[in-house]
Amino acid sequence: MIRLQEDLADELTATGAHGVIIDITAVEIVDSFIGRMLSTIGSISRLFDAETVIVGMRPAVAITLTELGLSLRGVRTALNAEKGLQILNGKSRPDG
Amino acid sequence: MDELPIRTGDDVVRVRQQVRNTAAETGLSLVDQTKLVTAASELARNTLVHGGGGTARVEVVKSANGRTGVKLQFTDEGPGIADLGLALTDGWTSGTGLGLGLSGSRRLVDEFELNSQPGAGTSVVVVKWSR
Numbered sequence: 001m002i003r004l005q006e007d008l009a010d011e012l013t014a015t016g017a018h019g020v021i022i023d024i025t026a027v028e029i030v031d032s033f034i035g036r037m038l039s040t041i042g043s044i045s046r047l048f049d050a051e052t053v054i055v056g057m058r059p060a061v062a063i064t065l066t067e068l069g070l071s072l073r074g075v076r077t078a079l080n081a082e083k084g085l086q087i088l089n090g091k092s093r094p095d096g
Numbered sequence: 097m098d099e100l101p102i103r104t105g106d107d108v109v110r111v112r113q114q115v116r117n118t119a120a121e122t123g124l125s126l127v128d129q130t131k132l133v134t135a136a137s138e139l140a141r142n143t144l145v146h147g148g149g150g151t152a153r154v155e156v157v158k159s160a161n162g163r164t165g166v167k168l169q170f171t172d173e174g175p176g177i178a179d180l181g182l183a184l185t186d187g188w189t190s191g192t193g194l195g196l197g198l199s200g201s202r203r204l205v206d207e208f209e210l211n212s213q214p215g216a217g218t219s220v221v222v223v224k225w226s227r
Contacts, residue, residue, distance in 0.1 A: 060130035068200035
């Protein structure tokens with residue numbers, strides 16, 4: 001996981017990207033450990049002026065996260081990669 | 097009944113898999129499986145990080161009125177918890193996490209029992225019933 005954070009920081013520096021999309025379609029559970037990791041990725045990205053969008057969260061995971069009390073600070077969420085890109089491109093509002 | 101060691105991060109993954117398999121076999125809904133596995137992950141990590149390692153027991157149980165459920169017991173011989181009320185408070189953390197491990201897991205299960213004393217280790221028993 002530390003490896004992922006380092007790779008991400010390197011990549012953001014190299015590309016100057018303004019957005020990060022993390023697809024968690026394959027993730028069966030998000031506990032506070034993984035939640036904190038996702039928030040950390042959001043914080044790191046923000047230091048490079050990049051916004052993080054988590055996409056593909058399973059319904060059961062969303063329900064469990066809410067009950068657990070986890071709010072995933074520092075990241076946004078979207079239904080899928082396409083909608084995540086819309087957010088990053090500033091087209092998240094229907095009238096935008 | 098299965099008893100699994102919790103000594104490493106990989107053991108936490110194995111506990112999660114065992115709980116998932118048992119919950120699925122017991123007929124818990126997908127949401128209830130996810131809740132139980134998430135609680136198991138929190139509690140197993142507590143056992144590892146705060147208890148210095150321990151064991152997890154995974155068991156299928158039947159209630160008096162015939163319902164089937166999955167019972168999990170996490171036991172360690174670590175330093176124990178001095179203030180159980182405080183440890184179960186949302187947002188209170190001993191320093192390494194978000195402070196949601198115990199309080200959050202309690203909300204994810206149907207039954208939750210925490211026993212601990214300073215110097216005498218910690219035991220957490222949880223049950224999730226099928227609906």
